[in-house]
Amino acid sequence: MKKYSYITILLLLFSLYSTAQNAEDFFNQGFAKSQNFDFDGAIIDFTQAIALDASFAEAYNQRGLAKRNIHQYQAAIDDYNQAISIHPHYAEAYNNRGVVKHHILLYQSALDDYNRAIVLNDMYAEVYNNRGVTKHILLDYKAAIRDFSKAIDINPSYAEAYNNRGVSKFQLEQYTEAISDYNTALAIKLSYGEVYFNRGLANRKSNDLNEAIADYTKAIDFAPKLAEAYNNRGVAKVKMKDYRGAIADYNSAIEVNPSYMKAFYNRGLVKMMLLDFQGSIYDYNKALELQPNDAESYNNRGMAKENLNDYQGALLDYNKAIAINPSFVQTYNNRGVLYRKMNNFSAAMNDYDKLILLRPKDAEAYYHRGIVKYHLSDLNGALADYSQAILLNPQLFEAYVYRGIVKNMMNDFQGAILDYTEGLKIYPESSEAYYNRGVSKGKLLDHKGSLADFSSAILFKQDYAEAYFNRGVSYLALGEKDTACADFTKASQLGFYKAFEVISMFCK
Secondary structure, X not given: OHHHHHHHHHHHHHHHHHHHHHHHHHHHHHHHXXXXXXXXXXXXXHHHHHHHXXXXXXXXXXXXXXXXXXXXXXXXXXXXXXXXXXXXXXHHHHHHHHHHHHHOOOHHHHHHHHHHHHXXXXXXXXHHHHHHHHHHHOOOHHHHHHHHHHHHHHOOOOHHHHHHHHHHHHHOOOHHHHHHHHHHHHHHOOOXXXXXXXXXXXXXXXXXXXXXXXXXXXXXXXXXXOHHHHHHHHHHHHHOXXXXXXXXXXXXXXXXXXXXXXXXXXXXXHHHHOOOHHHHHHHHHHHHHHOOOOHHHHHHHHHHHHHOOOHHHHHHHHHHHHHHOOOOHHHHHHHHHHHHHOOOHHHHHHHHHHHHHHOOOOHHHHHHHHHHHHHOOOHHXXXXXXXXXXXXXOOOHHHHHHHHHHHHHOOOHHHHHHHHHHHHHHOOOOHHXXXXXXXXXXXXXXXXXXXXXXXXXXXHOOOOHHHHHHHHHHHHHOOOHHHHXXXXXXXXXXXXXXXXXXXXXXXX
């Protein structure tokens, strides 16, 4: 009887030992499958391990990881909950649950989990990194940087933390510091394609365009299907005026991702720069198919149509852009210019009034409204707007010229001359400013001064018929009839018909 009981106990002990081993075996099999990215197979093995040992917290944790990797987020959270229920001080499970909550946009709850994990293990570098990522998403870049720095203090070889800290510094426009972090990340992990892409962004913002292009090229080497890298390399090439190269990159981005709206948008912009307005319209049509409520695409398509003299089509696009974004200042400006071309000055005035309301320190808005007032014969109003434009931007050359024109019309010839002179300090090769200053000097009977200005105007614009004609008038006033007649003849050859009348009167 005693012998039978002893054998029974041995059998029972063997059975318990065998069960524990089987759970561990299934766990190890599942872990190996996870390492080989067989997450479905891993889940089956972890489930078997849990069936054999319902208190196997690590199996719940690892099954949660596998479920996360196949995007079964709620099921993953359930597993982490179970792991934490079994083992309330399981820092890794809190961290992993925080990662899943981050993925499903439960950012504050994710932070709570990371905080708990750090209380349990304040030397857990990965948790600081993950908490930093969530803080970055919440736009708390300085706090994110502190977390990434803590992760780096714990693990100085943590390439991902250097990369992430660089991204947060980039958002704070600390481009040099960001590049330094990216450099360190690459020194630790040379084959880190994402870092090349990020460093390319920082180099572009630092206007180191050659380095930016080199980084995007390296990113493409690691990820040939990364449409964003082609697109961003194209943007850098545009800044270097390599428009054909930029178009080639946008083409590649679109080939990789035919639904990449931004690449169509950017390619349309470059085509407009190259005066391929039809091609630009095609690209903005595609951009709007992909993103029908993009105000900027309507605005830019309107600009392309305007350049093809399709004023009605352009107007419809500008109207649509403003309907989508009633605060889109660029479109108010563009539509105002278009209304001016269409001689609808009252509508143009309304657009510039709105633009100035939205952007009261926009010098060009006052300048453009001044032009409208000039066309509406509101010379005092035009003068006031040009003066405000100059006050806001003393380097706005056009405002000086047009204020000079208005002063000339108001018989303030000396004031006009002063404005043209100021304008010429900004743009010394302006034939228009020399011509208009010559006209004002002529009104003051300064014929030698006007002759010199008309000559300068002709120097910078050799087919300037009006300048030849008016220089002829100055020569005539100075008694140099033959030279005057030569200028009148040149003006007539350039199509200035008033010259024919003067020739018939003085040059026979």
